[in-house]
Amino acid sequence: MPPMSKATHVTLPFRFGTVGTPLSAPKNGGSVGGIQRIREMTLNALEFAWVQSIRISDEACAKLRETALAADVALSVHASYYINLNALTEEMWLAGRERLLTACRAGYKAGATDIIFHPGSYMKMEPPVAWKIARDRLAEVADTIRREKVAVTLRPETMGKSAMLGSLEECIAWSREIEDVLPCVDFAHLHARPGDGSFNTYAEFAGALKLIAAGLGERGLKRMHIHFSGIEYTSKGEKRHLNLDVADVKYKELFQALADFGAGGRVMCETPNMEEGAIVMRNSYQRAAAKAKVK
Secondary structure, X not given: OOOOOOOOOOOOOEEEEEEOOOOOOOOOOHHHHHHHHHHHOXXXXXXXXXXXXXXXXXXXXXXXXXXHHHHOOEEEEEOOOOOOOOOOOHHHHHHHHHHHHHHHHHHHHOOEEEEEEOOOEOOOOOHHHHHHHHHHHHHHHHHHHHHOOOOOEEEEEOOOEOOEOOOHHHHHHHHHHOOOEOOEEEHHHHHHOOOOOOOOOHHHHHHHHHHHHHHHXXXXXXXXXXXXXXXXXXXXXXXXXXXXXXXXXXXXXXXXXXXXXXXOEEEEEOOOOHHHHHHHHHHHHHHHHHOOOOO
C-alpha cells in the first residue's frame, strides 16, 4: 500500500475515501467496520455501495450514523443500479422511483448526505427528449424527499457510455433546474464516454470545471462529489474500472486542475484496489495543491 502522506493532519478542501467497504476491513465487521477502517487509514469518506437491494434496520442505520460522526467520516450512498429516469413504462419508472427513494430514506437515517445514482438510458430517444422526461421525474423525487424532510443531495452520475443519459452538460442542467440536485462527476467515465481516448488532458479537465462553475457557481465547484479510477474502454465507452498504475488516465493533471480551480468536496475511489487508490489520489492532490495557481 502507498505510504500515508506526512501532511494528513492538514485540513484539505477534499475528503478522500472509497466506494464500498475497504478490502482491508475486517470480514465480519460490516459497514461499521468499513467506517472504522477508513478512519484507521486516515481517509475520511465512505460511500455505501447499496447497488443491489437495501435491507437495513433503523437500529443499524443509527449505529452507522453514530460511528461515522465519532470517526469524522463523511457518508454517501450509491443507490441501486436498477434506476432509469427515462424508463419506458410507468410501471418500470415507479419501481425505479421506489428504489431511489428507499436509498434516500435509509441513507439519511444512516447519516449519508449524498445519494448517487445512474440516471438511465436514452432508450433510443433523442437526447433532449429523454433529458426532459428524466428532469420531470427527478424533480418529483426531489419534491418527495423535501416533503418528507429527508435532507440529502441527489446526485445523478456522469456516465461512461454515449448511449447512457448522463453527460456532464445534462447533469449540470438538471442541477440548475431542480433544488437539492448536484452532479456526481465521474472523471473516468467522462474519459471513457467518447471512446476515443479524449478528455484526458489538463485543458479538458479545466474545461469541465469551468462548465461546472459557470452553470452552478460556488455550490457546484466547492461541493463536488467525484468518482474516479483508471478505466478500460472501447469505441462504445466504459468497459471496466482499473487501478491507476495500469490505466491511461492522467490523474496527476486532473488533481492539478482541481487544485488550481480551488474546488472542494469529496473524491471517492473506484479502483479495484480501492483504499490503495484512494491514498494515491489524496497524496497526488496534496502534491498538486502545494504548487497550485488558484484561478
